[in-house]
Amino acid sequence: MPYLVLPSHHLYFQVETAATDRPWLVFCNSLGTDLSMWDPQVENLARYFRILRYDRRGHGLSTAPNTPFTLDDLGNDLLRLLDALGIERTHFCGLSIGGLVGQWLGINAATRINKIVVAATAPKIGIAxxxxxxxxxxxxxxxxxxxxxxxxxWFSPEFAAIAPITVSHFLTVFEATSLNAYVGCCIVLADADLRDQIAQIGLLPVSWTPS
Incomplete structure (x- = not known):
């Protein structure tokens, strides 16, 4: 299985590639999930993009460090993965804490990101x-x-009634998440606040020209 081996933990990832002239697209999952949450999107978009998805530290098949971590650490995990795979620039799609990572990338690593799509997220998610x-x-x-x-x-009663296997799968994934990593991510969410920086995304210089 493909892993990025880092000093304190390993990141599991999957790459779905189309023709090499297609742009890259990274998917970043929400708290307590794994990369399988993007299966339907990959099925529909793999013909248009080279897709990278990965399990955040302590989620899915990735391991977690024993020490506390920050939003900077989560963002740098992805940057190290991009470097290891030779991906200079990519589109990004993230949900919840994954969307927070996307905002961090737009602020701190704009030259690596083309377009950012975020859902169910905010510069400050909830209250500490x-x-x-x-x-x-x-x-x-x-x-x-x-x-x-x-x-x-996560699931409306109507969806749970028609897709019980899907519901069971994701609740199993949730419960299998590393306790240390889940707590660490909750602390990240308690501390992270990008509200004063978020406007920088539109002001940063971008040299990329669409083809």
């Missing part, structure tokens, strides 16, 4: 107190305590 309350709950009761609420937030 709520994330720290979730950290306390997970540390005391584990991720299983969050499964009922996660099911309700």
């Amino acid at each position: 107190e709520a994330w720290r309350e979730r950290v306390d709950l997970v540390r005391s009761q584990g991720l299983k305590a969050l499964v009922p609420g996660t099911r309700e937030r």
